[in-house]
Amino acid sequence: MNPSRSPEVPITAGLIIALAIQNAVPPFATDMYSPAFPQVATDLGTSATAVGLTLTAFFIGMGTGQLAGGTASDRYGRRRPIITGGLICTLGGVVCALAPGIGILLAGRILQGLGGGIASVVGRAVLVDVAHGDRLARIMSILMAVGGLAPMLAPVAGSAVLSAATWRMIFWCLAGFGLLMMAMAAIVIPETLLASDRRHGGLRRFAGGFAELVRHKRFMGYMLTSAFSGFAMFAYISASSFVLQETKGLTAMQYSVFFGCTAGANMLMALTNSRLVGRYRPRRLIAVGLGISGGGIALVTLAVLAWGVALVPLCAGFVLTMAAQGLIFGNASALALGEVRHVAGAASALMGVVQAIAMGISAPLASSGGGASAVPMVAVMLTGIIGAWAAYLLVGRAPSQRRLPGV
Template identity: 40%
Template sequence: MPSLRTAAAPVTAALVVVTGVGPIATDSYVAALPAVQVSLGTSAAVAQLTLTAFIVGMAAGQILLGPVSDGRGRRGLLLGGAVVFTLTSLLCALAPSGPVLVAVRLVQGLAAGAGIAIGRAVVGDAYPPAEAARRYGTLAAIVFLGPVIAPAAGGAVLAVGDWRTIFFVLTGFGGLMVLAVLFGIPETLPETERHGGGLGATLHRMADLGSDWSFMRHVVLQSVVVCGFFTYIGGSSFVLQEVYGISESTYATIFAVNAGAMAAATIGFRQLVGRVGPERLRAAGMGVSTVAAVGVLGGALFERVNGEPPPLAMTWVLLTVLVGGMGLTIPSATALAQEAGRRSRGTAAALAGGLAFLCGAAVTPLTGLLGYGTLLPMAALMSGFFVASVLMLLLVGRAGVSGGADPGAGSSARPSRPSGRSGAAHPATGAAERS
C-alpha cells in the first residue's frame, strides 16, 4: 500500500494559521456588533446575524469541504479557502448594508471551515497515529487561546479604528493564510490515495462513515460533551454577571483564566498521550468536567434553598476545572475520531468537527431561554450533558468489549474503500498507545 508517511511534513505554524482562523474571525468581531448596527443603520438582530452567519458557514464548510478533499486533495482546497477568506474579509470591510454583510460573512465562514477540517485531515495524512495525536493537542492548545487573544486584539483595533478596520486586519490574516499554504503545507494526499471527486463519491464517503458506529460513537460522544461546554460558553456571561453582579471586565478575566486552563491541559495532553493514550485521557477529561459540573449544580441547589448563591470563588474554581477538563477531552476525541475514520480522513474531520459544532451552536441559547437569574438552569444543563456523556462512554466501552473490537480501533473492522487505502493498514490509536 502506498504510504503518506514519507511525504514532506507540513509546518506546524502553517497548520495553526489555517485551523485557527475560525476563533479569530469570530471573537475579534464580537465587541464591534453595536457599532455595526449603528454604522449600517440596521437592527440589532441583523447585526447579531452577521455573527451567526459566520458560525453556520464555518460548520457547513467543515461538513461540505472536508469530504471533497478526500477526492480532490488537500492543498488546492486549502489554498482556495485561504483566497476566498481573504477576499470576503475585504468585502466585509467594504459592505454597504447589513444584509450584504450577512451574506458575505456566510461565505467567509465556509472558507474558515475548510481550513479547520482539511487542516486536521492533513495531520492524519502526514503522521502516524501517536504523533498525529500529539499534533492535534498542539493545534488545540493554540486554537483554544483564540477566545482569550482575539477579543483583546479586536478591542485594540477598535481603539484606533472602527469595525471595518477589524475586517481589514482579517484581510491581512487571510493573506498570511495564503502564504502559509503556499510555503508551509504540501499536498499530503497523492492521487493514488484519493477516493473520487464527484458528488456521488463524496456522498458515499459521508454515508460510509455516517453508518459506521465504530467511527460515529466517537462523534456522538464528542457532540454530547461539546453541548455541555457550549452551555458554559453561551450562558456563563449572563449568569455570572446577573447572579454575582460582576462587571464585564471581571467576567473577561474569569473567561480568560478558564481558557488558559484549557490551553494548559492541551499541553499536558501532548506530553501524556504517547504514554497514556487518548482513550484514557478522554475519560479523565470527561470525568473531571463532569464532577465540576455536578459541583456547580450543587451550588445552584444551595442557592435555591438558601436564597443566596455560593461564593464566587467556589463557582469560578469549579468552572475552571470544568473547562480545563475539555483541554484533555477535545484533542483526545479528535485523535480517536480521525483514527477511526482514517480511510477518509477529510470526511472524518468534517463529520466530527462539523456535527459537534452544530450541536454546540444549537444548545448555546438554551440558558437564555430557560433564564439566567440563578445558577440553576446553566448548571442543570451542563450537568445533564456531561453526565449523559459519561454514561454513554461506559455504554460505548461495554459495546466495544462485547463486540470484540478495540474501542480505539475505529474502522479497522470495516472493509477499506477500493482506493487502495487499507482500513487496517495502521494500528488504531488506542491500541497503538497500549502496546
C-alpha cells in the same frame, strides 16, 4: 484495498504553526468583531438583531465549508482546497470591509465562514495524513493549546483596532489574516494525499461516504464523546456571563479576567496532555478528563441547586469543566479520525459539523434563563456529561474496524 498511505512529510514547527493558523479563523472572525457591534448597527442604520445575524451567517458558511472542503480534499488532494479556503476567506473579509449595507455584510460573512470552514477541515485532514497513533493525539493537543490563545487575544485585538479606526478596519485585518492563511498553506503545507488514495465519484459517492462513517461505531463513539463534552462546555461559555454578572454581581472586567483564566486552564491542560500521551493511552486520558469534567459539573450543580448559587464552588466547577476539555477534545478527535484515515477529509468534515451543531444547540438552551435562573445551564451541562460518558463507554464495546464497511 490497501490502507491509505501518505508521502513522507516531516512534522516541523512550521507545519504545526501553519495548521494552527488554518484553525484560528472562527475565534478571530467572531471575537475580534464582537466589540464593534454597536458601531456597525449605527453606521449601517440597522438593528442589533440584524448585526447579530452576521454571526449566524458566518457559522452557516463555516458548516457548509467543512462539508464541501472535507469531501473535496478526499477527491482532489489537500493543497488546492486549503489554499482555496484562504482565498475565499480573504475575499469575504474584503466584501465585509466595503459593505454599504447589512445585506452585503451578511454575504461577506458567509464567504468568510465558507473559506474558514474549508481551511480548518482540510488542515485537520492533513494532520491525520502525516501523524499516527499517540503522535496524532499529541499534536492535536498542541493545536488545541495554540488555538486556545485566539479567544483570549481576539477581543483585545478588536478593541485595539476600534480605538484607532472604525469597524471596517477589523475586516481589513481579517482579510489580511486570510492572506496569511493562504500564504502559509501554499508555502509550508505540502500535498499529503497520494493520487492513488483519492476517492472519486459524484453525489452518490459523497452521500455514501457519510453513511459509511455513521455505521462505523468506534468513529461515531469518539466523535460523540467530543461533541457531548463540547455541548456541556458551551453551556458555560454562553450562560456564565449572565450568571456571574447579573446574578452574582461581577463587573465586566472581573468576568473577563475569570473567563481568561478558564481559557488558560484549558490551554495548560492541553499542553499537559501532549506530554502525557505516550506514557498513557489516549483513551485512558479521555476517561480522566470526563471524570474531572463530571466533578466540575457536580460542583456547579450543587452550587446552583443546593447552595443558592454559591460563587466559589460555582467558579471552581467552571474551571474544572473547562480544563478537562484539554484531555478530551484532542484525544477523542485523534482516536476518531485514526479509525478512518482513508477518508480523513469527510470524517473531519462530519466531526466539525456535529460539534458545531452541538454547540449551537447548547448556547440558546443554556442561556435561556438569563440572569434570573441558572437551572437551564445546569441541565444542559448535566445532559452533556451524561451523553459524553455514554458515548465513551459504548466505544469500548464496539469491535475494532480497520476499514469502513463496503470500502
